[in-house]
Amino acid sequence: MKKLLFKTALLSIAFTGVLTSCNNKVEDTPEQFLRGGNNLTMTGDGNLVIAGYNSSSTYGYQAALVKVNTTTGDTVWSKMYGGSYSDAFFNVIRSRKNDGGFVATGFSNRANGGSPSLLVVMTDAAGKQSKFLTYASNSYSEGISIVSNADSGYLVGGFIQKSSASDRDLYLLRLRDDGSVIWEKSIGAKSSNNYDKVNDAVYAVVADPTGGYYLTGSLNGGYNMEDGKIFLMKIAANGDSLWTKTYGTGFGYSLTLTTDGGIAICGSVISASNQDAFLLKTDRNGNLLWPAAKTYGGTGYQYGATMVQTSDGGFAFTGITDESTGLGLHDVYFVRTNASGDKTWERVYGGSNNDQGYGLVQGSDNNFYITGLTNSGGSYIFLNKVDNNGAQVAGWPKNIK
Numbered sequence: 001m002k003k004l005l006f007k008t009a010l011l012s013i014a015f016t017g018v019l020t021s022c023n024n025k026v027e028d029t030p031e032q033f034l035r036g037g038n039n040l041t042m043t044g045d046g047n048l049v050i051a052g053y054n055s056s057s058t059y060g061y062q063a064a065l066v067k068v069n070t071t072t073g074d075t076v077w078s079k080m081y082g083g084s085y086s087d088a089f090f091n092v093i094r095s096r097k098n099d100g101g102f103v104a105t106g107f108s109n110r111a112n113g114g115s116p117s118l119l120v121v122m123t124d125a126a127g128k129q130s131k132f133l134t135y136a137s138n139s140y141s142e143g144i145s146i147v148s149n150a151d152s153g154y155l156v157g158g159f160i161q162k163s164s165a166s167d168r169d170l171y172l173l174r175l176r177d178d179g180s181v182i183w184e185k186s187i188g189a190k191s192s193n194n195y196d197k198v199n200d201a202v203y204a205v206v207a208d209p210t211g212g213y214y215l216t217g218s219l220n221g222g223y224n225m226e227d228g229k230i231f232l233m234k235i236a237a238n239g240d241s242l243w244t245k246t247y248g249t250g251f252g253y254s255l256t257l258t259t260d261g262g263i264a265i266c267g268s269v270i271s272a273s274n275q276d277a278f279l280l281k282t283d284r285n286g287n288l289l290w291p292a293a294k295t296y297g298g299t300g301y302q303y304g305a306t307m308v309q310t311s312d313g314g315f316a317f318t319g320i321t322d323e324s325t326g327l328g329l330h331d332v333y334f335v336r337t338n339a340s341g342d343k344t345w346e347r348v349y350g351g352s353n354n355d356q357g358y359g360l361v362q363g364s365d366n367n368f369y370i371t372g373l374t375n376s377g378g379s380y381i382f383l384n385k386v387d388n389n390g391a392q393v394a395g396w397p398k399n400i401k
Contacts (some may be wrong), residue, residue, distance in 0.1 A: 018171050035064070035401065036373030037381040039091045039306070039359040044100055044139055046070060046364070049127075050371050051092035051104045052381055054080055054401075061086040063106055063119065066400055068383060070363060073398040079127035084110045088120060090144045096152070096177060100125030105143030105156050108134050115140040118158055118171065120179055133179045136160055141171055145205045149214070153177050155213055157202035160186050166304075169198040170217065172239050185239035189220050197385055199228065204255035208284075212236045216252030216265050219244070230267060230278075232286045245286035247293060250278065254307040254317065266317045268303030269295060277304040277319055277333070279341045294341035298323050302333055306360040313339040318357035318370045321348060330380070332357035332372055347390040349397065351376025367393065374399055 037052040047070050054064040069076055081087060085107040095101035101124045103361035109117035118141040122131035135141065135398040139158040143376040148154050153176045160171035169188030176182060188200035203217040213235050221228025232255075236242055250269035258264050260283050269278040276297035279373035296302060307317035314337050321333040333357050338344055351356065354375035361369050366388045367379045374382040380399035386392055 034379035035381050036356075037066070037359060037371030037383065037400075038089060038106075040361055040369060040371045040383075041092050041094060041102075042361055042363065043067065044094065047076065047194050048361070048369055048383075049092055049102055050359070050383065050400075051089035051106075052358075052371070052373075053088035054078075054381070056080070058083075058239070061088060062106070063087040063089045063104065063121065064381075065089070065092060065104060065123065066381060067127065068398070068400070070367075070369065070385070073383065073385070075400060078128065078400075079123070081121050081129055081132060082108055082119075082348065084108075086116070089119075089121070090142070090158075091146050093146055093148055093235075095122065095156075096136060096148045096154070101130070102127070103146060103148075103154060105146040105158070107142040108132075108271070114150060115161075117141055118143040118156065118173065120146070120154075120156065120175070121290070122179060125353075131179050135173055135181070136171070139163075140168075143173070144201070144203050147205050147207050149207060150209070154392060155205055155207070157205040157215055157217075159199075159201040162163060162186075168201065170200045170202045170215070170233075172202065172205075172215075172235070185235075185237050187233075187241055196380075201228075203251065203253045206255050206257055208234070208257075212242070214255060214257075214263060216255045216267070218251045219246065230269065232263065232265060232282060234286070243286065245282070247280055247288075251303075253303070253305050256307065256309055259313065264307065264309065264315060266304040266307030267316075268319075271291060275301040275303065277302045277317065277335065279304065279307065279315060279317065279337065280339065290341060294337070294343075296335050296343055296346065297321075303356045304333075304335070308360055308362055309369055310318075310336070310362060311366060315339075315341065315360065316360065316368060318372070320356045320361040323348065330354045330356050332370060334360075334368070334370065334386070336390060345390060347386070349384055349386075349392070350374065353377075355382060357382075 037050040067076040072097035092104040108119040109116040117134040156173040156304040169186040174182040199221040218228030253267040276295040280293035304317035331350040357372040359371040384397035
């Protein structure tokens with residue numbers, strides 16, 4: 001299997017170099033990076049909102065939210081935010097205000113070749129912006145995951161690099177409902193060697209119903225993060241780290257609390273020259289409940305970008321594969337497992353070029369909705385609808401500009 005040194009999903013660090021140097025010249029950037037969906041959420045009226053990025057000849061990259069009708073696949077509304085050099089969303093959730101609005105996080109880069117700042121945007125139900133907030137001053141930072149709190153406000157997780165000579169650390173922001181900061185924390189290992197950085201990042205956060213939060217991502221990675229460790233960290237309500245467990249080399253991209261009181265992590269595991277998607281399950285103290293992580297893959301590389309626990313107690317995840325039996329250069333990868341993590345089936349979707357899966361939800365009708373990007377026949381935000389067995393629903397997928 002080929003080793004992918006860093007993820008191509010979630011638009012994250014690998015794409016930031018492209019985005020932050022675009023200088024408003026979209027025509028100079030690779031076609032597959034013009035637009036994509038990184039995450040999606042179900043709305044109160046049973047439809048979807050996709051978070052990602054889009055582009056225009058006027059402003060270059062902009063953070064984007066797109067609302068889509070789940071029955072027809074028609075776009076209800078499409079909004080872009082930012083408008084300087086490059087902006088993008090990684091994650092979106094419904095607002096705590098019960099007003100039908102949304103809160104999205106990502107990054108905003110206001111100067112060509114500058115340092116992106118962690119971004120939070122708050123909107124009403126129609127996508128109209130009410131808050132456009134950046135944090136971490138002039139530090140290079142991104143918000144990759146956001147979760148609402150039961151009492152008030154939000155927690156955002158990502159990374160921060162305070163200077164070009166410093167390491168990249170886990171970055172956590174506890175916000176009030178209006179976006180003002182309650183506290184901020186940066187956590188990470190340090191290196192005294194300016195040419196051998198120690199890079200850490202949070203890719204997913206969930207709130208513990210009994211207090212505090214769980215985080216996953218990558219710890220102690222090298223320059224390209226390829227040597228980082230998959231981790232699970234428990235933090236207190238004030239952001240202090242309580243304990244950390246690691247589970248091998250790779251990236252934890254997705255995290256969920258399971259219905260039986262456990263924790264499931266999905267992502268990409270690297271061993272020697274191999275890179276596979278993985279799924280592991282722990283108890284609430286981070287102790288493995290399965291003898292080892294379950295891995296999924298064949299002759300190419302695979303990884304899981306977003307995982308959900310399904311209505312039957314199993315799991316499903318989407319991501320990317322470059323299997324030679326696939327449809328194109330990259331294909332959207334979709335795997336369904338039983339409650340023990342054993343694969344029940346896998347599917348690939350896509351055309352003749354690059355097709356990548358980033359975000360996943362299961363609707364109340366048991367259909368799955370997958371977002372990502374497609375570069376087959378143009379550059380589009382990809383949205384697919386498949387049934388409970390992974391079969392393509394007629395009239396889908398939808399390619400959105």
